[in-house]
Amino acid sequence: MRKRFAFLIFASEYSLLTVLLTMNFFKLVKYRRSIRKYDDQQIPREELEKILEAGSFAPNAGGGQRSMLVAVHNREEVERLGKLNVAMLRRDNLIGGHVSAEQPSIIDDPTIKSGFYGAPTVVVVFAQSRFLYSIPDAFCCAENMVLAATELGISSCIVARGEETFATEYGRQKMAEWGVPENYEARCFVLLGYCCGEYPQEKPRKEKRMLIVE
């Protein structure tokens, strides 16, 4: 877990300034990892609100601000959705039968009960079903949220199978309950919580993925 240092400075007779030493953006980008094991502690609602706000400020096609973010800040509900999510995983569609050969994950364990790894909070990113850029729009929101979470010392993981999870009867029922329009689909999830165990190391980047043409 990232260390945060707070210094309390008495600046004048009427103000108390709290100065947080925050992480440099480029270090933060490298520090963020997908976390697949969470401890029991729920994240504070105020932090969740900040993360959602960051998501809402993501770049979006045509400035349409179409994506909708539904944060489930209730462990039991997250667990129910996580079970549905993993039930929708078609393992036979995975290359080699696993999610990632380079980064073995507990998702590759066929006995796993929830696709949300015990995270106490999940943000469901919904976007219009028949809009060309709805998937990139949703993932831009997700990226802003995972970076914002990292800044706040909260761990995260982007998870797929939103469409399948909410195509279920339970999923449609939840969408109606939350007021998500019927022409919307869940595009992805952002898990939020606190990392349980050791925080994963920075992974080396593959070569020849970047080119600058002058």
Ligand SMILES: Cc1cc2nc3c(=O)[nH]c(=O)nc-3n(C[C@H](O)[C@H](O)[C@H](O)COP(=O)(O)O)c2cc1C
């Ligand atoms: C489009 C997309 C879908 C993903 N789906 C899942 C998923 O369903 N389950 C999961 O555990 N991780 C998922 N991830 C997380 C990736 O596995 C992870 O970002 C990748 O292994 C690199 O690791 P890092 O995020 O720690 O750098 C997804 C990431 C993206 C961008």
